[in-house]
Amino acid sequence: MTSAWDADDSPLGFDLGAAIDPAVLDRQIIDAVARRIHQKMDDYEAYNFTAKQSIALNIFFDLAQEFPQLEHLYAVCLLIPKLFFDIECNLYVLDSKSGAIRRCAYRCMDADAGEIGDLPFPQRTVVRDDRLFIPIKGNHELISQLPFTPREDVFGMLEIYPADQLSEHDRLFFERYANRFGFQLHNRILTNKNKEHLLFIRSLVKDIGHNVIVPNIYFKLYYKRLRSKIDLLKFFEWKLKQFFENESQPVEDLPAAKDKLLRDLGYVHEGLMDQYRQILTHYEQTSLFLETLLRRSHFEEGRYVLEKRACNFKKQVIDLQMERYRPRFEERGIEVDTSLGGVPDQEIEVVVDIGLISQVYANLFSNAVKYTREVVDAASGQRRRFISFGWERKENFFGPGRDGIKLNVFTSGPAIPPETAAHLFEEGVRGENASGEYGTGHGLYFIREVVRLHGGVEGYEATDLGNNFFFVLPMDPIV
Incomplete structure (x- = not known):
């Protein structure tokens, strides 16, 4: 007598995957369950x-x-x-x-x-x-x-x-x-695992929407600008044709006209190359983000699985994201000033998941585009709208012998009220300065989740000139 199925037996005693007539299958299921009920009755009588x-x-x-x-x-x-x-x-x-x-x-x-x-x-x-x-x-x-x-x-x-x-x-x-x-x-472990998978997938959908789909609207802008440069090139092609076909043009005017055409063509070429670089950068970062968010391991585990490796943080993360967002800062009249960020002379190397940490910086710079405001610089008396970024080493931050690296992104503007600041990194929370700017309140929550996956901490500091968002990562040994 046994109280549970034998380890190698199907619970119902037959292969449910086989091609069986539905009526026959129903009869087999009923017979198999009836057998188990009788076995259990015998078991409990024996117990x-x-x-x-x-x-x-x-x-x-x-x-x-x-x-x-x-x-x-x-x-x-x-x-x-x-x-x-x-x-x-x-x-x-x-x-x-x-x-x-x-x-x-x-x-x-x-x-x-x-x-x-x-x-x-x-x-x-x-x-x-x-x-x-x-x-x-x-x-x-x-x-x-x-x-x-x-x-x-x-x-x-x-x-x-x-x-x-x-x-x-x-x-x-x-x-x-x-x-x-x-x-x-x-059963409880499997239920919890399935719940966590569903929660992760819902969060992942938000991450993809926030970090990939929404930023992708800029492709439309870049392609529109590229089209304008192509149309301008077509115009100069027409002008060049007119120039060579115009036999009445005085010979003495030819050098000046030629120089102007060459300058104009150089301007168009430079504009085309600029649009090409912006589209390429945006494409490369979009591809990186998609490849990072859609890793097979994430879906198998039901959580983000880090693929950490040593990297030059400035060159492989910060500089690439700044190159991507610099045109948007310029469009809004935002200066990039690194004098307040604590940037050391030497570059830093850390062990991180480059794809996920790059998205952390993309979120911070995206917020900086939207929420940087004008302030009066006490030193110069001038009104300025600017951001600053940088890093500083924090000795023994994570315990004896475990240093951290604090990474800052500062934006000028009014400080966020303390009651709001205490909840900034929670899902769906947006600051009071968010009025009129598109956003979901998901970006800072994503930052918190990624930073904590790396064993780090996130935070916010108000200053006289604005708001500093930061996170601190462990300086894991590079092996």
């Missing part, structure tokens, strides 16, 4: 559980459905043996995110015992030092969907003590109890 044991199982099933969090399920698992049978127990499971072994605490005043050292899970029930160790297994058919890979389907252990107070019948009950908990835990 001969006491009334208290049966009630304990029923309450476990009820509460396992009622409480939504994993921690609740752990507490239910541990408290039922204690409250029903005055039995002490410990629960060890593989953490659903890291795969490390975790001891679960249930007393309200106790903190989670956290991750522990290497603790082998038994493959079958054993007794050691007057303690009963019962392996916790999941559904073999769904093991591959777990975010970690357990050994022989075992991803936990229930420890019950003292073992000498347990009869063989008691041990059978707790084995079945651990089996029910294992299936509930497995």
Whole structure:
């Protein structure tokens, strides 16, 4: 007699993927389920559980459905043996995110015992030092969907003590109890994983919209400008034709007319090259962002998976984004002044995901285009609209021997009120100066998520002349 399906058997005993007539399939499903019901009836008759044991199982099933969090399920698992049978127990499971072994605490005043050292899970029930160790297994058919890979389907252990107070019948009950908990835990982990996947995909859609689709409206502007330069070239082609066909033009006027045509053609050529560079830069960054956001690993894990490598931060991240946004700063009359940013003489090298961090700077510079305002420079008395950017090393920022690099993007204008500033990096929050500017309130939230993935911190500082947005990254060793 068994209480669960054999590891290598399909739950219904046949291949659902085979081509079967629907009526026959329905009959087979009904017959297979009926067989399992009869097997379970035989199993439970053989178990001969006491009334208290049966009630304990029923309450476990009820509460396992009622409480939504994993921690609740752990507490239910541990408290039922204690409250029903005055039995002490410990629960060890593989953490659903890291795969490390975790001891679960249930007393309200106790903190989670956290991750522990290497603790082998038994493959079958054993007794050691007057303690009963019962392996916790999941559904073999769904093991591959777990975010970690357990050994022989075992991803936990229930420890019950003292073992000498347990009869063989008691041990059978707790084995079945651990089996029910294992299936509930497995389903809960998969449910949480699926929820996280859905949340990530929703966030990813926003990231793509904010960092790729919205900026892509500038392609239309660049192509419109390119078309105007091409039309101008066509005009000069006509003028050149007229010049050579005009036999009445005085010979003495030819050098001046020739020089003017050459200057005009040079101007058109320079304009075409400028449009080409802008389109190429925009294309390269759009491609980088799409390749970064649509990595296969993101969808498999249900979260952003960093591909970190050493890079020259100034050349490979900041300069490229500044080149992309400089024309937009110029259009709005915004100066680029690096005198306030703390830029050191030497360049910096850090270990980051270049694609994601580049999008952090793209968001910061995009906000700078929209929200930089005019201020009076106390030093010169002049009215100015400007941004500044740079970086500074922060010794021991992340603990002894772990330096950080603080990266700043400053914009002139009125300071953001403290009550708003405290929530700037939350989803959907926009500053009071956002009126009249298009935005979703997603950019700073994206920055926060990417920076924290890198183990860094994000922040905002008000100054006399405006607002400084910054983030600090660990200076990980370059290997």
